[in-house]
Amino acid sequence: MSVKAKKHLGQHFLTDENIARKIVEGLSFEGYRNIMEVGPGMGVLTKYLLEKDQNIYLAEIDKESIEYLKNNYDKVSEETFVGDFLKQDFQFTNGEQIAIIGNFPYNISSQILFQIIDHYELIPEMVGMFQKEVAERTAAVPRTKDYGILSVLIQAYYDTSYLFTVHENVFNPPPKVKSGVIRITRNPKEGLAGNEVLFKQIVKAGFNQRRKKLSNALKILNIPEALKTHEFMDKRAEELSVADFISFTQLWKNNQ
Numbered sequence: 001m002s003v004k005a006k007k008h009l010g011q012h013f014l015t016d017e018n019i020a021r022k023i024v025e026g027l028s029f030e031g032y033r034n035i036m037e038v039g040p041g042m043g044v045l046t047k048y049l050l051e052k053d054q055n056i057y058l059a060e061i062d063k064e065s066i067e068y069l070k071n072n073y074d075k076v077s078e079e080t081f082v083g084d085f086l087k088q089d090f091q092f093t094n095g096e097q098i099a100i101i102g103n104f105p106y107n108i109s110s111q112i113l114f115q116i117i118d119h120y121e122l123i124p125e126m127v128g129m130f131q132k133e134v135a136e137r138t139a140a141v142p143r144t145k146d147y148g149i150l151s152v153l154i155q156a157y158y159d160t161s162y163l164f165t166v167h168e169n170v171f172n173p174p175p176k177v178k179s180g181v182i183r184i185t186r187n188p189k190e191g192l193a194g195n196e197v198l199f200k201q202i203v204k205a206g207f208n209q210r211r212k213k214l215s216n217a218l219k220i221l222n223i224p225e226a227l228k229t230h231e232f233m234d235k236r237a238e239e240l241s242v243a244d245f246i247s248f249t250q251l252w253k254n255n256q
């Protein structure tokens with residue numbers, strides 16, 4: 001018996017074992033002994049993770065999948081499950097590092113990435129599959145249409161690499177779009193510490209009106225007097241690098 005795919009949970013089950021193995025091998029397995037898989041479904045990735053010498057935790061909200069996994073994998077029990085990924089506070093690791101892996105439910109892709117950023121101190125690495133467009137956005141560079149809030153926020157905390165593309169026809173049921181697998185490795189950029197909240201506000205305000213110059217787009221944030229004539233004010237958000245956003249945030253903070 002297998003799990004019936006539920007659309008509202010973003011369920012598309014990967015049917016290609018080689019791709020599953022390749023995704024799991026995308027992790028380095030270095031510097032942590034805990035791994036959380038998001039959305040294991042019927043366990044196509046889980047079975048390769050369970051072969052590793054790591055503590056495996058499963059975040060799954062589909063009861064039918066949970067039953068299936070408990071019945072089909074000896075090492076999986078009620079204790080393996082940690083519930084909804086978006087509600088994790090990772091307290092159960094007692095401060096230990098935990099890597100994240102998954103063929104993610106595409107309806108909550110951005111929320112998954114923001115949840116990782118919010119806990120970057122505990123999460124050294126993530127390997128996962130998103131719809132191709134989102135995967136590309138995480139690695140996008142300035143002055144491209146893909147470069148936006150997600151690119152800047154992720155790249156401020158992590159180095160990102162696009163690993164490979166996955167075709168629709170290796171899923172059951174097939175999704176409407178191609179998928180992309182990425183790896184992100186923690187590398188918080190200098191100058192961020194202590195400025196995180198303001199940094200996120202500036203990046204979001206800047207890109208929320210990406211056609212406008214920053215002098216206009218950032219108006220809602222009460223621009224400090226000393227920054228009103230800064231050269232960046234004449235640019236659009238997509239023209240600033242991640243390092244530019246960070247140095248600009250520091251300057252903003254110092255002039256508040």
Ligand SMILES: C[S@@+](CC[C@H](N)C(=O)[O-])C[C@H]1O[C@@H](n2cnc3c(N)ncnc32)[C@H](O)[C@@H]1O
Binds near residue numbers: 013062085086
């Ligand atoms: C694209 S499927 C992937 C299933 C399986 N890993 C595979 O590759 O075949 C996404 C999975 O995420 C689960 N899911 C959806 N929302 C979730 C959430 N908030 N937290 C944890 N898992 C979730 C779904 O139930 C589903 O099993």
